Amino acid sequence: MLPDLVAMRNRVYEQLDRTKKPRQMAELYLIAGQICGLIAAASLDLGFADSAEEQARSALTYGRYIDHPSLQGWAHALLATVAYWSGRSRKAVNYASDGLLLATASTVRAQLHSLNARALATIGARDEVGQHLNAAGDELDRAGNDPLFDEVGGEMQFDRLRYSVCAASAYIALGDGNRAEAESMAALDLFVRGSEEKRFGVLAARTDLATARVLLGDLAGAQNAITPVLAVDAARRTDRLAQRAHSLSRLIGAERFHGAHEARSLGEAVEDFTATSLPRAIPRPALPAGS
Numbered sequence: 001m002l003p004d005l006v007a008m009r010n011r012v013y014e015q016l017d018r019t020k021k022p023r024q025m026a027e028l029y030l031i032a033g034q035i036c037g038l039i040a041a042a043s044l045d046l047g048f049a050d051s052a053e054e055q056a057r058s059a060l061t062y063g064r065y066i067d068h069p070s071l072q073g074w075a076h077a078l079l080a081t082v083a084y085w086s087g088r089s090r091k092a093v094n095y096a097s098d099g100l101l102l103a104t105a106s107t108v109r110a111q112l113h114s115l116n117a118r119a120l121a122t123i124g125a126r127d128e129v130g131q132h133l134n135a136a137g138d139e140l141d142r143a144g145n146d147p148l149f150d151e152v153g154g155e156m157q158f159d160r161l162r163y164s165v166c167a168a169s170a171y172i173a174l175g176d177g178n179r180a181e182a183e184s185m186a187a188l189d190l191f192v193r194g195s196e197e198k199r200f201g202v203l204a205a206r207t208d209l210a211t212a213r214v215l216l217g218d219l220a221g222a223q224n225a226i227t228p229v230l231a232v233d234a235a236r237r238t239d240r241l242a243q244r245a246h247s248l249s250r251l252i253g254a255e256r257f258h259g260a261h262e263a264r265s266l267g268e269a270v271e272d273f274t275a276t277s278l279p280r281a282i283p284r285p286a287l288p289a290g291s
Contacts, residue, residue: 002042009035026066033062033071034148034156040078041155045238047279049086056082070148073103073112074156080115084122085240092119105146110139111158114166121173129170136163161190161201168208172247177215184209184225200238203229207244214251219262222248230269234276242277245270 012032019025040055056078063071076099083092096116103109113136117129140163143149149156164187171180187205210226213219226248229241249270257263 002039002046005035005039005042009039029062029066030068030071033059033066033068033075034152036062037071037074037078038155040082044082044085045240045278047239047277049082052082053079068148069102069104070108070146073099073105073108074148075099076102077108077111077115080112080119084115084119085243089119089122092116093123105149106139106143107146107149107158110136110143110163113139114158114163118166118170118173121170124174126174129174133167133170136166159190161187161199161205164190165201165204165208168205168212169244172208172211172215175215177212180212181209181216184212200241203232203236203241204244207241207248211244211248211251214248217256219252219257219260219266222252223262223266226266226270230273234278237273237277239277239279242274242279245274245277249274 009032012028012035016025016028016032019028036055036059040052040059043049043052043055056075059078060072060075063069063075076095080092080095080099083089083095093116096112096119099112100109100116103112113132117132117136120132121129140158140160143158149158164183168180168183168187171177171183184205187201188209191199191202191205206225206229210222210229213221213225226245229245249267252263252267252270
């Protein structure tokens with residue numbers, strides 16, 4: 001998708017050079033912001049965090065230019081996501097918190113609260129994690145009326161499945177296997193009720209479920225949860241999914257599992273999975289600047 005998105009963004013830039021009408025320009029900047037956000041998400045999945053951050057900042061710039069709270073909020077969510085997967089949890093907290101000062105739509109506010117909770121969990125802010133997850137749940141109860149998120153949907157949609165995935169990741173970071181397992185199961189229950197099997201949220205939920213079960217000492221349960229993920233073709237092994245699998249691999253290697261045949265075989269399978277993830281399988285493409 002990445003080359004097509006870059007070509008589409010460049011066509012929008014060409015159209016901006018051809019009009020001076022404020023309404024048309026505002027519509028084009030909104031489209032440009034959405035496309036830059038999609039490029040950011042695709043770049044992050046490919047492991048290009050610096051390009052992802054640059055494109056997310058471009059989306060934020062366009063949102064500010066046309067005074068669009070939802071686009072600005074989504075751009076902050078993208079920046080928080082990039083920071084989190086780049087190992088900068090405190091930066092992710094700052095981005096999510098700043099986004100909450102701007103965003104008015106409940107859908108993006110739910111996303112920002114969830115991302116905030118996930119990042120806070122990695123720095124041990126247990127009480128704040130619960131507060132933000134509760135706030136995200138309340139926002140989702142009110143969500144459904146934003147033209148950008150709820151009508152366009154897709155990558156811009158934040159629903160109960162993605163909320164549960166974020167919550168599971170937060171509880172994993174806190175070492176709470178029981179709650180992490182419950183949230184992962186909740187996400188998979190939503191999948192049973194209609195989501196596509198290979199949707200990223202479903203794959204993430206299965207990986208987090210396996211990780212939660214390892215925290216609980218249930219290697220057989222972890223194997224059962226992760227098996228469908230390990231069978232996914234390399235083209236869907238995104239960097240974020242590979243990082244989740246890598247975290248699972250580290251837990252399997254803990255001292256309490258030394259000598260266990262299940263741990264050895266599962267650990268080897270997960271290592272093989274991450275070795276053929278997207279960032280390792282493709283060359284980095286040239287990505288022109290977004291602003």
